[in-house]
Amino acid sequence: MTETHPLVMNPPHAVLWKRSDRNAQAVRPSIHAELVVLCAVAGRANYVVDDRILPLQAGSVLFAWAGKAHFLVSDEPGFDMWVALVDDRFAAGVPGLPPVSGTHPAEARSVLSADLRELDYLATELRRARPPEAATPGLAWWLHRAFRMWTDAPAGKGNTLHPAVEKAAQLIRDMPGMPISEISRTVGLSSGRLGHLFRTQIGQGLVAFRTAEKLARVQVLVHRDGRDLLTAALDAGFGSYAQFYRACRKQYGVSPRDFFG
Secondary structure, three states: OOOOEHHHHHOOOOEEEHHHHOOOOOOOEEEEEOEEEEEEEEEEEEEEEOOEEEEEEEEEEEOOOOEEEEEEEEEEEOOEEEEEEOHHHOOOOOOOOOOOOOOOOOOOOOOOHHHHHHHHHHHHHHHHOOOOOHHHHHHHHHHHHHHHHHHOOOOOEEEEEOOHHHHHHHHHHHHOOOHHHHHHHOOOOOOOHHHHHHHHHHHHHHHHHHHHHHHHHHHHHEEEEEOOHHHHHHHHOOOOHHHHHHHHHHHOOOOOOHHHO
16 A cells, blocks of 8 residues: 655755665655655666656656655665655745646656756755754755756656566565565466566566565664564564574675664
8 A cells, every 4th residue: 555645844844865864764655745856876776656667876866746656666785865855835935846746747867967966065065054944045946956957857768667566566565475476476477577577677686675675664663663673673574583684784784783773
């Protein structure tokens, strides 16, 4: 089931953060009541908006208008991006920015290297602003520049997500312990065919995607619900702490205690 993100933001009704600054990640698609702006600064990833899978790499800028289901389905080590969440009250004061429920297509467009450096530098300075509210005018400018750069860039390319891949990904999110063979039977494809499609469109295999989902669940259970690492690992679908430890070391290069803190 897709979760809806409520409009709960406090003044100034917009926020900007860097993905690497936050351990906790979403574990399923979300529909936001706000405009979501992504600016990739390093690495590669795949992002799904509604039923389209959009590749991200350093220099990609993505505008996902309110009401669209979206989810980061896979990313390589080292991937990082700036994330802005903007509601209609803030957007109304940004020159040139359409309403957050705009009808523009959700596309990831590659901006020029100089433009990326500008967005990254300005966002870094905004994050350092003290007090935080001093960054409000700069955030409006950042959004204005990001939209202008996105508008001027060539239209991005994206592929429609295969229904079997979309269904398999949802099954893994809902039931991460479900065997791959059962997932394949449920979506109506052989394990080999589903695995090939999944790797081609998502960028990683079924097993790797399922492991990443389990790790994402651990993040939520630890940081949101306050569970200890062992309980969180078992509740997330890992068979043992040793299995969780190995997965964490392979994914993040550090132990669970070092990563999850």
